[in-house]
Amino acid sequence: MSLAERAEMPSDIEAIRAVTASLAAAAYDKNAAAMARHYAPGAAIADLAPPLVSRGFDVAKAQAWLDDWDGPVEIEMRDLMIEAEGDLGLCHGLQYVRARTRQGEEAAWWSRITMTFARAGRGWQITHEHNSVPFYMDGSYRAAIDLDP
Amino acid sequence: MSLAERAEMPSDIEAIRAVTASLAAAAYDKNAAAMARHYAPGAAIADLAPPLVSRGFDVAKAQAWLDDWDGPVEIEMRDLMIEAEGDLGLCHGLQYVRARTRQGEEAAWWSRITMTFARAGRGWQITHEHNSVPFYMDGSYRAAIDLDP
Secondary structure (H helix, E strand, C coil), rough: CCCHHHHHHCHHHHHHHHHHEEEEEECCCCCCHHCCCCEEEEEEECCCCCCCEEECCCCCCCCCHHHEEEEEEEEEEEEEEEECCCCCEEEEEEEEEEECCCCCCEEEEEEEEEEEEEEEEEEEEEEEEEEEECCCCCCEEEEEECCCC | CHHHHHCCCCHHHHHHHHHHHHHHHHCCCCCCHHHHCCCEEEEEEEEECCCCEECCHHHHHHHHHHHCCEEEEEEEEEEEEEEEECCEEEEEEEEEEEEECCCCCCCEEEEEEEEEEEEEEEEEEEEEEEEEEEEECCCEEEEEECCCC
């Protein structure tokens, strides 16, 4: 790669941020296939719902989840910390999801999101994702989907 | 650092694994201060209990949690994936915690754990930790502390 080419490349931090923005855009468009392109084959995914960890982005499951909402699924990132060295990248922060149920109710929740990236050609692919909410340790074991940062 | 000194150093992967082993040993000894030494000041911690994220390892809170159990708190890691490049390290995998309540009941649960590390001198410090269980999306919103990998 020439210096001129390199100078035109987004920084690794910008490139990783662009992946998160592309994921949000794909969720808004309810296009799970467009989301899947950002995941490495066999990526380790620890999601809000069981199991503890699954392997590989499940396009059909993601599409069914997106289609279960009425209208777009809006995803915003906050306090996103991005780091990259060599071929290893990661980001962690908070994710705010808003969508409308088929019954017309507005749903919205904050979760904690962490993603690991591997350099893939000129871009970055997600090799690991961890998305969660805490739970109340008051004996209820209720998932804390009602927290604000 | 001389080549001889470098040859005697554990690899970055081994050094990060040693941090997780040291954390487990400190938990077994119920020594929160020994755990705290592995955390960078202001580390971002997304834990099993609310809030979404807190800043810095809270020694008093961790010690109170450890002391709330009768006897040692046993922590085992499984499927731990460790990566390091330059001054950036991370690990993710599953964590199995076993302890006995003051009422004599055995408690045990699996969670997903992700840690980000920064090189600090010859070692590595935790700058971010994300520990979670999923929750059941069956309308109960119950934390899934009963899952096996």
